[in-house]
Amino acid sequence: MIGTVAFYVGAAVAEIAGCFAFWVYFRLGKSVFWLAPGLVSLVLFAYLLTRVDSDFAGRAYAAYGGIYIAASILWLWLVENRTPDRWDLVGAAICLLGAAIILWGPRGT
Template sequence: MTRSILLFVLAALLEIGGAWMVWQGLREHRGWVWVGLGAICLGLYGAVATLQPDANFGRILAAYGGVFVAGSLLWGMVVDGFRPDRYDLIGAAICLVGVAVIMYAPRAVDAG
């Protein structure tokens, strides 16, 4: 489980950071180098997702959605000075509970 969580964190850093770099390049006029670096990070995010121990693409991406929600709020706080309100925090907590249920709930071993 620790490996899986670390992979989710790395994937979040790459995807959110990559999207932020594209945003900075285009919206904040920092240039195409930022856009290109962001695109590389986004590609690396896709590669990191394949390293999850669970082999089910849909499950991994569904769970990652919750990590992305919480990570995006955290990124905004650290990088852009965003201050989430209690509803942002409650929503992020709900998403992370969903991640835990999707990824780490005990399941019967698939016999097929």
């Protein structure tokens, strides 16, 4: 369980950082050199997501969505210095609950 969460968190950080690098280049007009670490980060994201302990890619991706949303709210706060409002926090909490249900809900065979 801890390994799965670690892979999800690592994947979320890598994806958000990679996409942010593209945001910085295309939206903020920064150097083209932002794209190289962005690409590396997105490759790392894809690799880490394959390491999640799940028999089905679709389930792994669905659960990842909740982790990604919560990590994006943290990014908003820690990197972009914008305090999340209560709706950001409530929405992220709901998404994490959904991810937990998908990951650890009881399943038949």
